[in-house]
Amino acid sequence: MIQKLFFDNVVDAARHITDMLSSMLKVNTIFVASNDGKTNHILKAFNRDQILVEEGIQLPLQDTYCGLVSRKVVYISHTLTHPYTCELPVTANTGDHSFIGFPVLLQNGESFGTVCALHTPGYIFSKSEVKTMHSMAIFLSYVVELENRLEQQIEINDDLIQDHQQVTVKLDDLKQQKEEVDLQLQYKSDTMAILSHEIRNPLNGVISMVELLEPTPLNPEQRSHLDIIRKSSHTLMEMLDNVLDFSKMEAGEMQVDMELFDLPALVEESTYLFAAKAMERNIEIILEIEENIPILYGDTRKIRQILINLISNAVKFTQKGDVHIQAQVLPESNSDEVSVKFSVTDTGIGIDDQQLDQLFERYVQVHNKQGQYKGTGLGLLICRQLVELMGGQIIVSSIKGKGSTFAFILTLPRHEFSVPTFRQPILQGKRMLVVDDNDKALQWVSRLAEDWDIQLSQTDRIEEMLRRLEKGQSFDVIMLDHELVATEKQTVIRQQIEQLQQMYGIPVILLTSVGMTMDPTLRTWSKSVVSKPVRRSYLMNALIFALTDTKSNTTPSS
Structure with missing residues (x-):
């Protein structure tokens, strides 16, 4: 007894093929067409991103890409430039694409139609994609034979079973490939975890040594350096955690x-x-x-x-x-x-x-x-x-x-907490002269001075500062870039500054870089040292100290 066909007609079979191919291939357009030698009829079509082919459309066969597919597979990398397709109306409507088409041939040698795909220009279809589409074309030809020749039902069913086995084998292959990829990803993840562990051990040693050094007697500069080591170590530890988190981001598990x-x-x-x-x-x-x-x-x-x-x-x-x-x-x-x-x-x-x-x-x-x-x-x-x-x-x-x-x-x-203010009455109305040859640094200090109601004057040259002081311009505090007076060639200038500073009693704050070795003589006549980049709170503390201290001329570095 001949059993009922799984598909009621060729259109249902075409729908099945497009569904299967759309889930297995990542190309833009997949369609199944039939033709009678003169007219090409789109039975079923799948469009992913751009609608290139519509179901039900009928066109003269000679005006379509399917007209090129007769007895063998046809592949065209650029439809806009290929001599067979560049002048076709369909190319003018859809633009440049890559095209591949497989013939659907009946047992008597006649052509029923095609199984085709369109994708981005120059796209090269892989072997697995070619095999899959070829299998689907063969599959469709069997369905057509089933409808046309019911007397050959048993033979055709055997062929369909064989095709199904081929698809199953392909799916098994894909499943095995996926498992291999998963194993590789797991291996990389494990390797990253091992490396992280190996890095953590010496890093924990560094952190432990820092903790042992912190309670020991250290001068202010050493303590500042130790603080940077501690923060850098903890930051590196966090970075290790973040590298491990990368896999979570890839898997969508990062919170x-x-x-x-x-x-x-x-x-x-x-x-x-x-x-x-x-x-x-x-x-x-x-x-x-x-x-x-x-x-x-x-x-x-x-x-x-x-x-x-x-x-x-x-x-x-x-x-x-x-x-x-x-x-x-x-x-x-x-x-x-x-x-x-x-x-x-x-x-x-x-x-x-x-x-x-x-x-x-x-x-x-x-x-x-x-x-x-x-x-x-x-x-x-x-x-x-x-x-x-x-x-x-x-x-x-x-x-x-x-x-x-x-x-x-x-x-x-935003939280409802009020923002702590940096405005201090002692700074309001004070006159400050800033000497720095970096325009952006001057802009930042100028911004802070404006926020604190300080009257600011600025220059990028020591000579201009000396000229202003010699002319009797009055300032409550001078902020001076250390590098402008750091070399031996500037000894005379330093002496001039020191004399004027002592004459007028103007406190000097030096701007320096973290870790820079400073000439001890510079510390003797500076009230405070502020490290670059200038932090708002450090600068405020230095200014308050310089304007209020009457006991000594120096203070620890910020």
């Missing part, structure tokens, strides 16, 4: 933790980790944090990781000039949420426009052609994923040879 935090303190701490490195490279780090940023909720660990990565890159790729870190509240902020823009701008080597799109791809290092800059090529990818995970966006702009700006914007919930 955002919300906690109260002080944004200015977070930015300052992240920046200060690179102060010593910047000094070694003879570049300046400049902080500019908007005043009155409220207390916010956010994932501090992720924000810190993004900042550290961006600042590290800026310092790495900058040979001269400065790195400028900013944090500002955007105007569109409301009563419940605050949009904050973090920016890291450098004067480094910059990036070609053609390479900007590659920056956030996995394992891409656009500056590592000669192996000069080391890295994993994962840092910016992790930054982008973390920013997007927190609902933000990351932006990059760059000019080759002039520098780059990396910025990210986060919208964070």
Whole structure:
């Protein structure tokens, strides 16, 4: 007894084929067509992103791609330029694509139709895709034979079973390949965990030694350096955790933790980790944090990781000039949420426009052609994923040879806590002269002075400062870049400054870089030393001390 066919007609079979192929192949368009030698009829079609083929359409066979598929497989990489397809009306309507078509042939040699696919121009179909589509074309021919020749039902059923077995074997192969990929991913994950463990052991030793050194007698400069070692060690430990979290992000398992935090303190701490490195490279780090940023909720660990990565890159790729870190509240902020823009701008080597799109791809290092800059090529990818995970966006702009700006914007919930004020009555109305040859550093100090109601005068030359003092201009405090008076050639200038400072009793605050060795004679006539990048709270404390202290001329370094 002949059993009932699984498919009631050819159209149902075509639907099954397009469904199967659309789930197995990732191409844009798959369709099944029949023809009578003159007219081509689209039985079923699947379009993923762009609608190229519509079901039910009938066109003259000679005006279609299917007309090229008669006895063998036809593959065309660019329909817009191929001589057989460039002038067809269908090409004018759909544009340039890659095309592959398989004939559906009956046992008597006649052509029933085609199984075809369209994808992006130049796309090369893999062996597995070709085999799969070939199998589906054969499968359709069997279904047609079943409808046309019921007397050959048993024979055709055997063929269908054989085809089904082929598909099953293919699915088994795909399943095995997936298992192998999963094993490889697991191996990489285990390797990363082992490496993390091996790095943690010596790092824990460093942290333990720091903890043992902290209670011992240390001078202020040593204690400052030890504090940087401690923070750097803890930051590296967090970075190890974040590298392990990368796999969670890929799997969609990473969560955002919300906690109260002080944004200015977070930015300052992240920046200060690179102060010593910047000094070694003879570049300046400049902080500019908007005043009155409220207390916010956010994932501090992720924000810190993004900042550290961006600042590290800026310092790495900058040979001269400065790195400028900013944090500002955007105007569109409301009563419940605050949009904050973090920016890291450098004067480094910059990036070609053609390479900007590659920056956030996995394992891409656009500056590592000669192996000069080391890295994993994962840092910016992790930054982008973390920013997007927190609902933000990351932006990059760059000019080759002039520098780059990396910025990210986060919208964070606001807390009702009031923002602690930095305004102090003792500073209001005071006259301060700042001498620094870095325009951005002057701008930041000028911004702080304005916030604190200090009357500020500024210059980038020592000679101008001396001229003002000799002319009798009065100042309550002078802030002086240490490098302008640090060399032996400037001994005479230092003596002039000291004489004028003693004559008028003006306290001097020196600006220096973290870890810089200072001439002891400079400390004898300076009230305080503030390290760059200038932190708001450190500078305020130094100013208050300089304006109120009457017992000594020196104070510990900030």
